[in-house]
Structure formats: C-alpha cells, structure tokens
Amino acid sequence: MEAKAPRGTFDILPTEIYKWQHIEREISKLAEIYGYQEIRTPIFEHTELFIRGVGETTDIVSKEMYTFSDRSKRSLTLRPEGTASSVRALIEHKLFAGTLPVKWHYFGQMFRYDRPQAGRYRQFHQFGVEAFGSDDSHLDAEIICLLRDIIMALGIKGFEIHINSVGCPECRVKYRRALLEFFEPFKEELCNNCNSRLAQNPLRVLDCKEEKCRQLLHGHPRLFDYLCSKCSEHFASVNTALNLLQVDCIQDHGLVRGLDYYTNTAFEVIIPGIGAQSAVGGGGRYNGLVNDCGGPNLPGIGFAMGLERILIAMEHSGTIIPKPDLGLVFIIPTSKQWENQALYLTNELRKAGIHADKEYTNRSFKAQMKYAGKIDARAVVFIGDEEMAGGYYNLKDMLSGEQEQVVPEHIVDRIIKMVALK
RNA sequence: GUGGGUGUAGCUCAGUUGGUUAGAGUACCAGAUUGUGGCUCUGGGGGUCGUGGGUUCAAGUCCCAUCACCCACCCCA
Numbered sequence: 158m159e160a161k162a163p164r165g166t167f168d169i170l171p172t173e174i175y176k177w178q179h180i181e182r183e184i185s186k187l188a189e190i191y192g193y194q195e196i197r198t199p200i201f202e203h204t205e206l207f208i209r210g211v212g213e214t215t216d217i218v219s220k221e222m223y224t225f226s227d228r229s230k231r232s233l234t235l236r237p238e239g240t241a242s243s244v245r246a247l248i249e250h251k252l253f254a255g256t257l258p259v260k261w262h263y264f265g266q267m268f269r270y271d272r273p274q275a276g277r278y279r280q281f282h283q284f285g286v287e288a289f290g291s292d293d294s295h296l297d298a299e300i301i302c303l304l305r306d307i308i309m310a311l312g313i314k315g316f317e318i319h320i321n322s323v324g325c326p327e328c329r330v331k332y333r334r335a336l337l338e339f340f341e342p343f344k345e346e347l348c349n350n351c352n353s354r355l356a357q358n359p360l361r362v363l364d365c366k367e368e369k370c371r372q373l374l375h376g377h378p379r380l381f382d383y384l385c386s387k388c389s390e391h392f393a394s395v396n397t398a399l400n401l402l403q404v405d406c407i408q409d410h411g412l413v414r415g416l417d418y419y420t421n422t423a424f425e426v427i428i429p430g431i432g433a434q435s436a437v438g439g440g441g442r443y444n445g446l447v448n449d450c451g452g453p454n455l456p457g458i459g460f461a462m463g464l465e466r467i468l469i470a471m472e473h474s475g476t477i478i479p480k481p482d483l484g485l486v487f488i489i490p491t492s493k494q495w496e497n498q499a500l501y502l503t504n505e506l507r508k509a510g511i512h513a514d515k516e517y518t519n520r521s522f523k524a525q526m527k528y529a530g531k532i533d534a535r536a537v538v539f540i541g542d543e544e545m546a547g548g549y550y551n552l553k554d555m556l557s558g559e560q561e562q563v564v565p566e567h568i569v570d571r572i573i574k575m576v577a578l579k
Numbered sequence: 580g581u582g583g584g585u586g587u588a589g590c591u592c593a594g595u596u597g598g599u600u601a602g603a604g605u606a607c608c609a610g611a612u613u614g615u616g617g618c619u620c621u622g623g624g625g626g627u628c629g630u631g632g633g634u635u636c637a638a639g640u641c642c643c644a645u646c647a648c649c650c651a652c653c654c655c656a
Contacts, residue, residue, distance in 0.1 A: 164647075216654050220580080238656080267656080272580080274650065283656055415655060425656095433651060440656095463656030491614060522614055530616035541614065555616070 165271070165279025177282075179478045180467060181264060183310050184284050188262035191303045193286045196261040198242040204232040210241030210450055212417025214358060221269040235268035239285040240418070240443065240459055241450070247289055248452035257290030264464075276434030276466045285440075285461035292444060292456040294391055297422045298398030304438055304460055305404050308426060311467060312476035316437075319409035320399075320424045322392040323360070324384050326445065332383035333359055339378055346373060363411045379410045388421060395422055418443040422458065428470045437470055438462035483512035484576035487534040489525045490516065491541030498540050502550070502568065509569050511576060529555065535576055538568070 162168060169177055185195065204224050211218050223235040236242055243261055246252075252259050267283050286303065288296055301318065308316050324332065336359045340347065344355065347362065354361040363374065381389060399406055406424070414423045423441035431437075440460025447455040471478070486506055490499040499515045506513035514532075516525050529537050539551040549562040554575060563571045 161647080221654080269655080271654070272652095273648085274652095277655075281656070285656090433653095434655075436656065438656065461656055466656060489615090521609085523610095523612080523616085524608080526614090526616045528616085534616085537616085539614075543614080551614095553615075558616085560615085 163279070165273040167278065175480055176468060176478045177464070180311060180464060180471075181284075184307050184462075185262065185264075187303060187307050187310060188284075188286060191260075191286075191299065193260045193262040193288070193303075196243065196246065196263050197265070198239075198246055198263065199236075200266060201233045201235050202242055202245065204234040206241050206245055206450070207234055207237060210244060210418065210446060211238065215416055217269060217416070221271055223268045223270060236265075237267055237269050238416070239263050239265060239267065239283055239461060240287060240416075240446070243285075243287045243459070244289075244447055244450045244452070244457070247447065247455075248450060253290065253447065253453050253455050258296070259289040260286070261288075262286045274434070275432040276463070276469055278465060282464035283461045284464060285459060287457060287459035289447065289455055289457045292391070292421075292442070294394035295398050297391075297395040297442065297458060298402055298404070300440070300458055300460060301399060301406070301422075301424055302402045302404050304424075304426060304440075304462070307462070308438075311471055312474055313428065313437075313467070313470045314474040315428060315430065316470075317427045317429070318404065318406045318424060319412050319427060320396075320406040320422065321409050321412035322381055322384060322388060322395075322421050323413065323419055323423050323441070324380060324388045325420050328380075328384045328388050329360070332378065332380050335378045335383060336360070336362070340373075343373055358417075360413045361415070363413050374411070381410060391421055414439065414441055418446040418449070420444045424460070426462075428466075428473070431466070431469050431473045434463075434466060437466040482533075482535075484535045485532060486511055486513045486536045486538065486572055486576065487525075487529040487532065488513065488515040488538045488540065489522070489529070491522055491539060493519075494542075495540040495545065498545070502538065502540070505569055506572060509573060511569075511572060536572060538572075 188195075204222070207222065208218055213219070217237045222237055224232060225234075226232050243263070247259060262285065264282065264284050266280050268280055270279060271277060273279060284307075286300060288300060301320070305318060323329070337355065340355060340359070340362065344352065347355070360380075363377065381392065384392065396406075409425075412423055412425060414425075419441040421442040421444065423439075425439035426437050427435050428437055429435060438460055440458070442456065442458045444456040445454075446457055447453065488499045488503050488506075490496050503513045503515045516528075520528065526537070534555050536555055537553045539553065541551075544551055544562075547562070549564050550568050551560055552563050552568065552571060552575070553560045561571075
C-alpha cells in the first residue's frame, strides 16, 4: 500500500504548526473580546441536517458531501460547513429559551468533495462565528467589524469587504419575478449554467463569471430596489453602524451567497491576487434557518473563514509569523557512564518549567554539539569525567559561546536566569 | 464534473538528436579538530527515474494508459 494522504488532504507537520497556532490564538482572542465563546460540535451529523440547513439545491449538498451510513444504517455526513451544526446544538439544548443573544465561535475541519486546487481542499479548516436571537443591525455591523479586525490582526493587506442585502423571503419573491422578466427576452444567450440557475435560483445568475453573461447583466434590476421597507431600513442602519465603526465596505449588489439560508445582510472578504480562490471569508444573516431546522423563529447571523486561504493571504502580504522560542537547554553526557546524571538533570530542569532535552542516540560528542546548534539550543550542559571529578557542570551559553562551571545546587537557578534573557 | 501543465535522491532541480555505472545543490553521516555548534575543506551513504504496458539492439528520454500533484473552469471558506 502506498503511504499517501487522501486526495485533497494534507498533514500539518510540527515544523509548520506554529503558524496555525498563531492564527488560531489571534482569532480566538478577538472573538472572545467580541463576546463569542467557543463551541465544539461533532465532525459528522445526520445527513438530514445539512439537507435542511444548507439547502438541497446547493452545490454543497447536491454533489460535494462525504455521506456514509454507519453500522446501524444511519445516514451521516462529514460536516461541509459549521452553521448547521451550531443551529442544531442551539435547538437541541434549548438555548433559544435562555439568555439571548447566544454568541459562539468555532474552529474545525470541514469536508467537501471538490476538485482540489490552490486554496481549495477536500478537508479544510474554518473559523466561524454565529450569533442567535437578535436582528439588531448593530449585530450585523459588529460581526463584520470582527471579521475586519481579524484580517487586520493577521497582517493581511489589500483586502476588500463586499456587502449586499439579499432581503427577506417576501422581497425575494418580488425580486425573483422581476429578474425572470428581465432575462426573458435574451434567455437563450445566457450560458447553460445560467439557464439552469434561472430555473433553480435566478439570483445566482448575477454571480456568473462568464464574460458573455456579465455583459448581459448590464442594467439588471438591483435587489435592494425590491427590498421591502423593513429590509431596506435594516440594511441602511447596518451601513450607518459600519460607518460609525469605520469599517470600509464595498456596496456590491451582485453579491449572492451560494447557501440557501442567507437573508438580509450578506458579505464577503476578498483578497485579489491570491489566486482563483480569493474569497477568504464570507457570511450573512439567516433569519429563517433556526425555524427551518425545527426550532423557534429566531434570527441569526454569522460568517466563516477558510484558514488555508488566510495562510496564503498572510504569505502573500509578507506577514512573518514568529517562531516560538522556548529557550531550549540540551544536556550532553560525554560518555555512557554519565547518562543517568544527564537524565536526572534533564528532569530537574523540566520540573522547573525549563524546556530541556538530552541526547538519546549515542552520537559522537561533536555530533551532539552540532545537533544542539541545529535545534537552536539556548544553552548546553556538559557532564563528563572532568566535571564529575570537580563536582560541577559545564554550562555553555550558545549565543555568546562562553562557558562557566556551576555547582549542581545552583545549576537550575543559573539556567533559569540564562534562558530568561533572550 | 471539464480543460491545461508537471512527475528524476528526504527537499529544490539538471539530464543534449534515445546510447556505457543517472548527476548537481541542499539535507544527512563521518573526518580535518580523539571534549566544544554555526564558517570552511575532504570523504561517504542514499534512486522501483510516479505506476503499468508498448516501440527499439538499446528508454529517465519516444508512444499509450493510469495515478498523483499543480493551475484554471466551476463552486465556496
């Protein structure tokens, strides 16, 4: 058998993990500041949840899900996104009946069977937030502000936040009718994809990348011209609040989201120049979703970001993620005879909270020194005949190259001081 | 699901119109320095040339298939 991770998946090796830890630390710090507490939900759910939640006609549900049955013949699906699970947890634990709003954040792997390419994988990592129980426009603005703050905290440059309102179901019925009327005269000229979109979800035609279709879009009815007064007032006050918070957004009336549950505010963060998968984050309101999933009529809003794309964007922006410096101390016994002393000292240092390690492979003394240099040891302790006869350890500072003799009673304190100075 | 590109050492890549034992840099190991890292020099180990078939006296090189990766369409985070 070939040792190879499945197509579209990859390992994050220890040499790379600090980048992910940095991103997760920065993001969750901001999410907590904004009052979004972490929730962890299962990595798979009943298939039904995603069909109901994400929408049967979406690409995700119709062709991208990892669905399987377990030994009891239940149909289960590896989660393709995080919102449905959050909604399910909210309903299951009846949190809608408690203190509102409920504000959550999550990290996790998502799974979509799609053709891999730059910034797109079959298993990928998302960060997301959800807020349930308020349709206040300040919440919309807050959540977009959080998204902006995260992007900036990670040192990503040249991003754009696009915003639109996709209205409520009532506005969409009106708008849908107007769109169909608009496209009717030149229906034949649209691409095949768009023709099926016309039947399924005409709003998606506005998102088509085909040059031909884009030209035909000229002068198309704009959604917010068909918003009911409640929806347009909501959108206006979202924009007012965003101004107040100094969050710059691009009004993008062609922006449509591909998941069925979105209502009212919809937004996306785009980073031109990082490749075809330039949308690093997106989300919006979903006021009908909790109800659709069997809960009460409770409004909600959220967004998700793709961490792989975030990492690409950070590299594109030239952001340097600092490698953690643990102040490593390496213990070298110069012959087998002193191995027990080395093990004991290594453990004493660890008990004192020092990152310490010793030699395990019986390499030559010189090779051990080379190794100490390679692993970036801050200090090295030699234990050999000379030292043991004299009743001291030799402590070498790897930065200055200087060496000193330290008696065993003081070695731990001396090392703590040395490691503290970077 | 559709199209294009690329697969040679752990990694990055050379390899001529098909021709002897497939190379370099880097990493690894050892020595120069028998108890002192980084720099330098010397030596060493390491390859089913993605896989399977075909053409040929002869294939890393040409042909076919297949797989994987990359890029784009599509979709989305």
